Amino acid sequence: MNCPELPEAQLEPWLPQGEAPLVIAGPCSAESPEQLMATAHALAAIPQVRVFRAGLWKPRTRPEGFQGVGELGLEWMQAVKAETGLLLTVEVAKPGHVEEALKAGIDILWVGARTSGNPFSMQEIADALRGTEVPVMVKNPLNPDLKLWLGALERLSQAGIRRLAAIHRGFYPYTSSRFRHDPMWEVPIELKRHCTGLPLLCDPSHISGSTTLIPGISQKALDLAMDGLMIEVHVHPSQALTDKRQQLSPAQLRQMLEQLVVRRPGHEPALQDMLAELRHQIDELDHEMLRILDRRMEIVRRIGSFKKDHGMTVLQIRRWMEIIEDRMDRGERAGLEREFLLRLLQLIHKEAIRIQTEAMEHRGD
Numbered sequence: 001m002n003c004p005e006l007p008e009a010q011l012e013p014w015l016p017q018g019e020a021p022l023v024i025a026g027p028c029s030a031e032s033p034e035q036l037m038a039t040a041h042a043l044a045a046i047p048q049v050r051v052f053r054a055g056l057w058k059p060r061t062r063p064e065g066f067q068g069v070g071e072l073g074l075e076w077m078q079a080v081k082a083e084t085g086l087l088l089t090v091e092v093a094k095p096g097h098v099e100e101a102l103k104a105g106i107d108i109l110w111v112g113a114r115t116s117g118n119p120f121s122m123q124e125i126a127d128a129l130r131g132t133e134v135p136v137m138v139k140n141p142l143n144p145d146l147k148l149w150l151g152a153l154e155r156l157s158q159a160g161i162r163r164l165a166a167i168h169r170g171f172y173p174y175t176s177s178r179f180r181h182d183p184m185w186e187v188p189i190e191l192k193r194h195c196t197g198l199p200l201l202c203d204p205s206h207i208s209g210s211t212t213l214i215p216g217i218s219q220k221a222l223d224l225a226m227d228g229l230m231i232e233v234h235v236h237p238s239q240a241l242t243d244k245r246q247q248l249s250p251a252q253l254r255q256m257l258e259q260l261v262v263r264r265p266g267h268e269p270a271l272q273d274m275l276a277e278l279r280h281q282i283d284e285l286d287h288e289m290l291r292i293l294d295r296r297m298e299i300v301r302r303i304g305s306f307k308k309d310h311g312m313t314v315l316q317i318r319r320w321m322e323i324i325e326d327r328m329d330r331g332e333r334a335g336l337e338r339e340f341l342l343r344l345l346q347l348i349h350k351e352a353i354r355i356q357t358e359a360m361e362h363r364g365d
């Protein structure tokens with residue numbers, strides 16, 4: 001898959017200038033003019049914060065939850081901008097939200113995880129945005145489906161929106177996880193590989209689900225060269241009406257931002273040259289690994305035709321169990337992680353099964 005609708009030529013740089021990374025902060029939900037203004041003033045005093053976020057229309061799981069203050073909050077947001085000078089961003093989920101937000105002069109819009117996974121909603125939002133210049137940030141859908149995330153961005157791009165960004169906010173965890181949403185870093189990395197020029201931000205709040213994990217996730221996002229952070233901050237987190245466990249206080253945000261290490265991309269030729277020798281060694285080892293894999297698969301084919309000739313099943317569970325045990329033990333003694341070894345072996349075994357199953361299907365040869 002590539003990203004034909006989002007070539008760099010169709011993207012316009014729009015991230016507010018200044019020291020990278022871009023920091024967007026504010027409460028999960030706008031709750032009252034006082035809560036919003038007090039949070040905004042505290043955030044405006046933190047030098048790294050450039051954009052103020054607040055959810056006005058909240059996508060809640062149950063209808064009895066706090067649904068957000070809606071349109072009313074737009075006036076409070078305008079007051080925030082007038083008093084603090086911070087840029088504003090709100091979540092939009094419907095064409096009506098887009099119209100109201102644009103009328104109120106909101107600087108940046110974002111589309112949430114529950115909306116980005118719905119092509120009908122995305123198309124309606126894209127149509128409502130046609131002809132405007134407002135930047136739009138698209139959070140990943142809840143399920144780790146890169147095409148769906150890209151599709152949402154493509155619909156906006158096709159409606160003529162050039163100022164786009166993606167926000168990685170983690171994925172619904174199907175197994176128990178220490179995160180509220182599984183980061184699955186490989187998905188945003190794939191997005192970056194396909195759309196190199198697309199700004200990519202991280203939302204550590206919704207990945208973490210609790211304040212303690214936010215600094216680690218934020219640092220990792222920066223180490224993965226992400227362009228910014230969107231962080232939930234509430235002036236009194238314990239009283240928040242939504243996402244109370246994951247909202248930082250302004251003081252906690254300040255402290256975290258002071259402690260984060262912002263590393264440079266290091267594209268300078270001198271640095272790249274210094275890495276060249278080590279990279280050459282990696283290249284050689286990868287080439288050797290590919291030759292070994294090829295030889296391994298050749299033997300897999302021969303075993304496959306033996307099994308076929310002797311009416312044996314492709315899967316031989318005892319042999320597979322022995323392989324796992326032996327390779328994991330050896331790998332671990334060599335200093336490799338067991339979890340990594342298991343995933344690697346499973347991938348190789350999956351390919352071996354595919355090759356042998358295909359061989360079984362060719363009758364008469």
Ligand code: PEP
Binds near residue numbers: 055059111113206
């Ligand atoms: C939010 O940012 O408050 C929000 C609802 O996020 P998400 O769409 O990522 O769940």
Ligand code: MN
Binds near residue numbers: 242
């Ligand atoms: Mn939230």
